[in-house]
Amino acid sequence: MMAVLLSSCTSGDSANGKVQIEFFQNKPEAKTTFDELIKTFNAEHDDIQVTQVNPPDAETVLKTRVVKNDIPDIMAMGATDTYSILAQSDIFTDLTDSSLLQTIDPNYIQMLNDLTGMDEVTGIPYATNANGIMYNKTLFKEMGLDVPKTWDELIATAQKIKDAGEIPFYFTYKDDWQTSLPFNALASNLVGIDFYQERRDNKVTFKEKYREVAEKQLELMKYGHGDNFGKAYSDGNRAFANGEAFMYIQGTWAISEIRKANPNVDIGFFPFPTGNDASEIKLVNGIDSLFTIAEDTPNREQAETFIAFLLEPENIGRYIDEQTLFSAVEGVKQDDPAVQELMPYIEQGKVIDFPDHYIPAAVQLNSIVQSFLQNQNIDNYLDTLDKEWDKVANRR
Amino acid sequence: MNKRIAPYYWMTVPAVVLFFVFMTLPALQGIYYSFTNYNGFGKEYDFVGFKNYFNLFQDDNVGNAYWFTFKFAIVVTILTNILSLLIALGLNAKIKFRNFFRGIYFLPNILSVLIVGYIFNYLFSNVFPTWGQNLGINALSTNILGSESLAWIGIVIVAVWQSVALNTILYLAGLQTIPTTLYEASNLDGAGKWREFWSITFPLIAPFFTINMVLAMKNSLMVFDQIVALTNGGPGRATQSISHLIYTGGFEGGEYAYQSANSVIYFIVIAVISILQIRFLQRREMDL
Numbered sequence: 001m002m003a004v005l006l007s008s009c010t011s012g013d014s015a016n017g018k019v020q021i022e023f024f025q026n027k028p029e030a031k032t033t034f035d036e037l038i039k040t041f042n043a044e045h046d047d048i049q050v051t052q053v054n055p056p057d058a059e060t061v062l063k064t065r066v067v068k069n070d071i072p073d074i075m076a077m078g079a080t081d082t083y084s085i086l087a088q089s090d091i092f093t094d095l096t097d098s099s100l101l102q103t104i105d106p107n108y109i110q111m112l113n114d115l116t117g118m119d120e121v122t123g124i125p126y127a128t129n130a131n132g133i134m135y136n137k138t139l140f141k142e143m144g145l146d147v148p149k150t151w152d153e154l155i156a157t158a159q160k161i162k163d164a165g166e167i168p169f170y171f172t173y174k175d176d177w178q179t180s181l182p183f184n185a186l187a188s189n190l191v192g193i194d195f196y197q198e199r200r201d202n203k204v205t206f207k208e209k210y211r212e213v214a215e216k217q218l219e220l221m222k223y224g225h226g227d228n229f230g231k232a233y234s235d236g237n238r239a240f241a242n243g244e245a246f247m248y249i250q251g252t253w254a255i256s257e258i259r260k261a262n263p264n265v266d267i268g269f270f271p272f273p274t275g276n277d278a279s280e281i282k283l284v285n286g287i288d289s290l291f292t293i294a295e296d297t298p299n300r301e302q303a304e305t306f307i308a309f310l311l312e313p314e315n316i317g318r319y320i321d322e323q324t325l326f327s328a329v330e331g332v333k334q335d336d337p338a339v340q341e342l343m344p345y346i347e348q349g350k351v352i353d354f355p356d357h358y359i360p361a362a363v364q365l366n367s368i369v370q371s372f373l374q375n376q377n378i379d380n381y382l383d384t385l386d387k388e389w390d391k392v393a394n395r396r
Numbered sequence: 397m398n399k400r401i402a403p404y405y406w407m408t409v410p411a412v413v414l415f416f417v418f419m420t421l422p423a424l425q426g427i428y429y430s431f432t433n434y435n436g437f438g439k440e441y442d443f444v445g446f447k448n449y450f451n452l453f454q455d456d457n458v459g460n461a462y463w464f465t466f467k468f469a470i471v472v473t474i475l476t477n478i479l480s481l482l483i484a485l486g487l488n489a490k491i492k493f494r495n496f497f498r499g500i501y502f503l504p505n506i507l508s509v510l511i512v513g514y515i516f517n518y519l520f521s522n523v524f525p526t527w528g529q530n531l532g533i534n535a536l537s538t539n540i541l542g543s544e545s546l547a548w549i550g551i552v553i554v555a556v557w558q559s560v561a562l563n564t565i566l567y568l569a570g571l572q573t574i575p576t577t578l579y580e581a582s583n584l585d586g587a588g589k590w591r592e593f594w595s596i597t598f599p600l601i602a603p604f605f606t607i608n609m610v611l612a613m614k615n616s617l618m619v620f621d622q623i624v625a626l627t628n629g630g631p632g633r634a635t636q637s638i639s640h641l642i643y644t645g646g647f648e649g650g651e652y653a654y655q656s657a658n659s660v661i662y663f664i665v666i667a668v669i670s671i672l673q674i675r676f677l678q679r680r681e682m683d684l
Contacts, residue, residue, distance in 0.1 A: 059648075060647050060648065063436055063437050063647065063650075064647075066437040067436060067437050081650075082650075085435065085437075085650055086437065089437060091437075173542070173631075174521065174539065174541065174542050174630070174631075175628075176628070176630050176631070176632075226537070226538065227525060227537075227538040227539055227542065228542070229538075229539070229542030229543060229631055230520075230521050230525060230538050230539025230541065230542035231521060231539070231542075232521065235521060235522070360649070360650075361648055361649045361650060362645060362649030362650060362651045364633075364644070364649065367629065367630055367631075367632050367633050367636075368632070370630055370631050370632050371544065371631060371632025371633065371634070372632075374543075374544050374631050374632065375544070388457075391451070391454075391455060392649075392651075394451070395433075395447075395448070395451055395651060395654050396433065396435075
């Protein structure tokens with residue numbers, strides 16, 4: 001009895017003669033879109049049946065399933081520290097020579113290699129997101145404001161809005177991960193990603209390099225609303241959708257949520273102007289979803305067929321359309337009006353990865369930044385970053 | 397085997413097996429992993445001896461979590477017991493709608509902690525600040541959960557609100573064990589209500605006081621759900637309890653072995669506190 005139960009759980013040939021493929025993904029927002037794509041795929045293929053699994057807190061669920069050696073055939077996740085750790089644990093198929101990578105923008109493949117520090121490619125970048133400053137076009141027009149291109153212009157614009165008695169930025173710092181959004185833009189542009197490789201080798205410290213990042217993030221706090229640490233991400237989406245603030249430091253992933261709250265809001269998006277040379281500024285653009293195949297799956301071929309289907313321009317086009325993301329497949333364009341100002345950066349490759357993906361999760365960057373913004377002590381903050389990094393490195 | 401004894405074995409042995417498989421074995425596994433550098437998923441790990449324990453005592457995040465948890469537990473235990481004793485005394489008196497009130501006060505215990513937490517989270521961030529602004533009270537016009545120095549008060553309020561229910565029921569049970577003849581006698585002797593409470597009521601419900609103190613202390617030392625729902629340990633690490641640290645560090649941070657060591661220590665600490673509490677409080681109990 002037990003044996004029958006157990007064997008029926010593992011994937012493989014099922015009673016109806018089809019090969020069962022489990023597709024595990026971590027974005028609750030994307031569930032419906034994938035459901036539709038899978039329905040089309042299953043209808044076109046008589047011999048393969050794909051099932052989607054999308055539990056809440058998917059990354060933690062995935063980690064526990066890896067412990068039980070119950071690894072899904074295909075896993076989709078962001079290019080985060082979790083992906084990096086799992087890749088280094090050798091549970092993904094090596095796809096370095098796979099034909100699936102042919103249409104992918106090489107920049108994103110490089111990003112994965114930088115992240116894991118490995119030569120093999122184990123993930124296929126699919127959709128990417130961007131982090132910048134969202135603004136309310138209607139409000140900007142009413143006050144006659146231009147989109148700021150440099151740091152000084154950004155502060156001047158914020159000051160003008162503040163002087164008019166309005167709210168320049170809507171901060172949602174009750175959720176600690178929101179505090180790392182300005183950190184990401186500032187750190188990647190002002191310090192760069194190479195910093196992390198050097199930090200791993202103990203050649204450099206946060207204390208030496210991150211003062212400007214800290215100062216600028218603190219400066220922004222002068223232009224918030226009355227309760228910056230009392231509002232959460234969902235409060236912010238609602239408030240911004242209703243025109244309560246002019247700007248919102250956010251990722252493109254929030255667009256669909258904001259439109260749910262107010263479908264008529266006219267959203268614009270510009271890259272975070274971190275310095276005073278506008279031509280130097282890069283857009284923070286990271287991999288939102290990538291696909292991996294389990295190393296010990298018996299159905300690698302079928303898994304690749306499904307991924308190839310998702311990578312077809314028509315299908316990925318539909319996905320990025322519904323999710324307001326960008327495509328990692330070359331030649332597929334995002335034409336949502338809200339993100340048009342970001343497109344030139346992506347097309348010209350003026351992009352840079354999220355720095356927080358390079359910081360081990362155990363450091364808990366988000367809570368360190370959140371704490372710093374409350375007590376505003378820069379020295380203490382930079383010391384904490386170095387201290388926590390060393391502690392975690394020491395424990396590994 | 398004696399035929400009369402056999403049924404008892406049928407009850408005890410399966411329970412021991414289940415208890416061993418689901419409670420003891422995982423605990424032993426946790427102790428085993430605490431001596432490794434296992435990250436929770438990879439295929440390889442090494443033995444590192446007492447390194448994790450050594451690191452624990454140097455980690456100020458751990459110290460910070462212990463300090464927060466103890467501060468929180470003491471405040472919650474005291475407030476819960478005072479409030480629930482007062483409510484129980486009121487509910488034990490001959491008042492109208494007594495059963496209705498008893499039902500109302502028990503309600504918080506039925507609701508899930510997470511749901512209560514999310515409701516209060518909404519109240520703290522959207523409702524109370526609006527009241528504060530309208531009334532012109534500065535301290536109330538921002539979300540207290542967003543402040544490093546005040547967030548713990550919000551969690552205390554929710555935790556006490558919810559745990560008072562169970563403790564009230566236990567005190568009520570205790571109050572009903574006191575024979576009314578004792579009160580009649582004290583009435584004849586002319587004792588006042590206050591004297592009556594300190595000389596009769598309180599000494600006679602001492603066993604219930606003991607169990608309530610121990611339960612409230614243990615529950616609040618293990619506080620987790622309220623924190624997840626209200627602050628998620630923030631702002632910064634201001635409201636990070638020990639169990640929250642073990643969960644986030646172990647599962648999200650990929651430091652399974654390190655936090656296993658933390659939970660071994662934590663288990664010992666809670667066991668020692670509970671035993672000391674029972675010893676100390678039982679000494680002042682008295683029997684009829």
